[in-house]
Amino acid sequence: MPDPDQRLFFLLQRAAHRLRTTADRRCLDAAGITTAQLAALFAIRDGSGLTQRRLADTLGLRESAVTALxxxxxxxxxxxxxxxPSEHRAVVLELTGAGDDALRAARPAVDRFNAELRALLGDDGFTRTAAALHRLAHWEP
Structure with a gap:
């Protein structure tokens, strides 16, 4: 078996796919939304006056993908x-009551998923993995 460090990119892709499909299924079952939609709803809730361009930056997506989302x-x-209020071509995105309800409905599934990951990795491993993934997500080679 090759050294796992040599397959890090492959393992990250495989883990991301497994995590995304599992989390999508659970969020769809709990709240009728995908994890991409959940991330957008959280960003809109937390970002007062958020525009589509800022949402794209926050989510790390192209503006065309955010337009469809x-x-x-x-x-x-x-x-x-x-x-x-000041940019005539821009729109501000706001969470509706139904959006807030969807976030509330998804919360138990998200909490359970995080608890399972914490159990799998251990508290220290969970914290270290989250920190490492944060650094990777913001890496500028």
Missing amino acids: VRRLTEAGLIARRAH
């Missing part, structure tokens, strides 16, 4: 768009 969330009644 915002359209789906708007059509589902989870967010609303209103005119930006």
Whole structure:
């Protein structure tokens, strides 16, 4: 078996896929939303006056992907768009009551998922892994 360090990129991709598909299934079952939608809802809730461009930056996505995501969330009644107070071409994204309900419904699934990961990795491993992934997510080679 090759040294795991030599397959780090492959292992990160495989782990990300497994985590995403499991978390998506659980969030869909609990709240009818995917993890991408959940991340957007959290960002909109936490980012007062958030525009689509800022949402794209926050999520690390292209603006075209965020445009489609915002359209789906708007059509589902989870967010609303209103005119930006000072930028005539921009819109501000706001969480609706249904969006807040979806976040509340997803919370137990998210908490259970994190508890399972903490049990798998141990408290120290969970904290160290989160810190390492944060550094990787913000790495600028």
